[in-house]
Amino acid sequence: MPHSEFLSESPCPVARSVAVVGDRWCLLIVRDAFDGICRFGDFQRSLGLARNILSDRLRRLVEAGILALQPASDGSAYQEYVLTPQGNSLFPVVVALRQWGEQHLFRPAERHSVLVERSTGDPVPLMTPSTKDGSVLAPAGTEVRRIGD
Numbered sequence: 001m002p003h004s005e006f007l008s009e010s011p012c013p014v015a016r017s018v019a020v021v022g023d024r025w026c027l028l029i030v031r032d033a034f035d036g037i038c039r040f041g042d043f044q045r046s047l048g049l050a051r052n053i054l055s056d057r058l059r060r061l062v063e064a065g066i067l068a069l070q071p072a073s074d075g076s077a078y079q080e081y082v083l084t085p086q087g088n089s090l091f092p093v094v095v096a097l098r099q100w101g102e103q104h105l106f107r108p109a110e111r112h113s114v115l116v117e118r119s120t121g122d123p124v125p126l127m128t129p130s131t132k133d134g135s136v137l138a139p140a141g142t143e144v145r146r147i148g149d
Contacts, residue, residue: 011146020060020064020066021061021064021066021090021093023057023060025047025049025053025054025057026057026060026061027094027097028047029043029047029054029057029058029061029067030061030066030067030083030087030090030094031094032046032047033067033081033082033083033087034083034091034094038073038080038081038082039072039078039080039081040054040055040058040081043058043081058081061081061087062081064086065084065086065087066083066084066086066087066090067081067082067083067084067087068081068082068083068084069081070082092127095115095124095127096127098115099115099124099126099127102114129142
């Protein structure tokens with residue numbers, strides 16, 4: 001069984017998610033879609049990705065229900081890739097990856113982009129899992145329970 005088929009049949013939600021969006025190009029396409037990119041050529045310019053690889057990843061994201069193709073908003077003959085509700089629900093995942101990268105992959109004072117609230121210009125607060133009462137939830141405070149066991 002190919003690796004991705006194994007992941008897509010796994011009882012683990014993380015494994016199934018990785019099977020769909022775990023490829024770096026897929027995540028960067030989703031990131032760019034959140035930034036307003038919607039045309040093939042614009043994705044290609046942003047990512048510097050070969051056309052065949054970009055075509056494949058866009059097709060996968062459409063098949064997975066993360067992106068949808070629609071006629072161009074400007075009435076031209078082009079088509080645009082837009083995030084579906086399922087795709088929009090990946091926003092916290094992309095933000096968490098961004099924040100992890102900001103914390104661990106840059107030297108102090110090294111320049112990088114920052115995600116801010118459009119209305120205030122304030123940086124987006126650090127995302128952390130929390131308990132029902134709002135306390136920070138550490139990995140040691142969780143466990144995986146298999147449904148149906």
